[in-house]
Amino acid sequence: MPVQRADARRNYARILAVAEEEVAAHGADASLEQIARIAGVGSATVRRHFPGRQALLQAVFSERIEALCARAEELAGAGDARAALLEWLGALTTYAASARGLADALVQDGMATDDPAHVNACSARLNGAVDPLLRNAAQAGAVSPDVTVTDLVTLVTGIALATEHHPDPTAEAHRLLALTVRGISPQG
Amino acid sequence: MPVQRADARRNYARILAVAEEEVAAHGADASLEQIARIAGVGSATVRRHFPGRQALLQAVFSERIEALCARAEELAGAGDARAALLEWLGALTTYAASARGLADALVQDGMATDDPAHVNACSARLNGAVDPLLRNAAQAGAVSPDVTVTDLVTLVTGIALATEHHPDPTAEAHRLLALTVRGISPQG
DNA sequence: GTACGATACGGAGGACCCCGCCACTTAGCA
DNA sequence: TGCTAAGTGGCGGGGTCCTCCGTATCGTAC
Structure with missing residues (x-):
């Protein structure tokens, strides 16, 4: 060709x-x-x-994904690993909540599957870019070592999906993100 | 009539x-x-x-919802308020992850809206039944007082939606629930 | 500059779905 | 037993997704 x-x-x-x-x-x-x-x-x-619709959504949001990757790489060098990770999660949440459909695009997309063969470029790109950020945070003891990028994206994606019909989706999504970060019931 | x-x-x-x-x-x-x-x-x-499809879903799942309410009332009398709440969240997660569509039904349904006029019987019923459980947990200091039943349901719903395409949705949903309960990065 | 072959196009048509309308059936009461 | 209104279901309209295939167009080789 x-x-x-x-x-x-x-x-x-x-x-x-x-x-x-x-x-x-x-x-x-x-x-x-x-x-x-x-x-x-x-x-x-x-x-x-x-x-298929999937491919279209992927293309539509690739720029935003790219922006998120760039932000992640930028933040990876920051001093406070935990703050950096949280800031990135906030950015992801803002995107996912505002851009109607981004969340769906990420979900349906192998973001939630383990099968490496089905993980598409979009998810792979995100994983690669954000992983350093997450590792930094893990090394600093800010997050458990067994948390993966996919876990984080899945959680934020879920929050975005569940708040889609809220009067103010972005604000609500950030509220719930904060709750998720600090934990519903941390002690135990 | x-x-x-x-x-x-x-x-x-x-x-x-x-x-x-x-x-x-x-x-x-x-x-x-x-x-x-x-x-x-x-x-x-x-x-x-x-x-409308909404009404149908509501009817279809009303039994399950009822079961969840019953479980909540049953657990409200338990000794350990925190354990009771977590157990209930686990039950909700199992339902939401296994019954394809339950999550959508809950989401689209005013579960995510503040407008009291739009909260339907389904959500209202859940709120009423689970609130005591949550208050107990709050009083025991297990959860922050400003967490609402709606918050919890929304989070679990989101997790269920985001893990729908996973090979083993139920297991994955419970994993992410555990993560959400203890927090991504509790300290701070 | 032209002619040709591969590439890309778009309309037609089938399958499906949701929705509103309306003539008809039938349950339940008198 | 007959009447009436509640209840039914089929039909047509509008919409989407998807596939097929004849045709227009691009890029190139001459």
């Missing part, structure tokens, strides 16, 4: 741009037909570039 | 029975048409008895 044809690349970009707006407006279950209509392409073309 | 007619009650029961199986098999987004077909009634009849 040489390269993509020029018109194909153009359409890809158009679809992606429209998809971003649509997903932002209507969440993860935005209509693919609608996206095709707005982008001025046939519905088959959307499907050709993004086989 | 005297009472329901006998045939109507029969159909109600049939539909509910079928719905339980279908939801168990296909999750919260089981097809209402399919349920109607299996139950041998028209799709309009399903919608007449249960206006």
Whole structure:
């Protein structure tokens, strides 16, 4: 396969741009037909570039994921390992709660599976970037060593999903994150 | 409005029975048409008895909810307030993780909203039954006083949603519940 | 500059779903 | 036994997802 044809690349970009707006407006279950209509392409073309809604969401949110990875790498060098981790978790929560659909995208995506073969690029990228941050925190004794990046992402994702219908999802999500960080009932 | 007619009650029961199986098999987004077909009634009849998927899910899970309420009341008299609360949370997690769709039913349902007018019978019932348990635990100093039943249900619900696609959802959900109970990073 | 082959496109059509409408059946009372 | 209103179910409309296939277009080789 040489390269993509020029018109194909153009359409890809158009679809992606429209998809971003649509997903932002209507969440993860935005209509693919609608996206095709707005982008001025046939519905088959959307499907050709993004086989399944999953692939589309992944593409839409890859930038945000990238931003989160960058933030993680930036924070990995910070002095206070615990504070750094918490700050990153806060950032993740903000993203997951505000960007309707990001949480779904992460969940359905092997984020919650152990099977390494099914972990897609998105999750793998996150894991790689955040792991140092987490290890630092573990070494500092701030978190248990058996906590994984996937655990954290799954928890935040769950919080985002469960607060989606709240009047103020972001605030509520952060409240529950704080509760999760300090523990419902720590002693024991 | 005297009472329901006998045939109507029969159909109600049939539909509910079928719905339980279908939801168990296909999750919260089981097809209402399919349920109607299996139950041998028209799709309009399903919608007449249960206006919207929400109502159906609520009815389907009301028994489970009731069981959870009973368990809560039973545990409220137990000696160790903290252990009682944790046990109940475990039971809730098991239900939410195993019964595909229960989590969705709870979430979409005002469980995550503050508006008291929109809190339906299901959530209200849970709140009422579990609150004593939580107060006991709070008085024993096991949980912060500002934690609400809704908070707990929302967290567990979120965990269930986020682990839905895991190979072993129940086990994973309990793992993450344990993590949430003791806190990701308690000190600080 | 043209002609050709692979690549990409988009519309048509099938399957499914949710929803509202309305003529018809039937249960329950008098 | 007959009447009436509650209850039913099928039909059509609008929507989505998905696949297939004839066709337009790009990129290239000549």
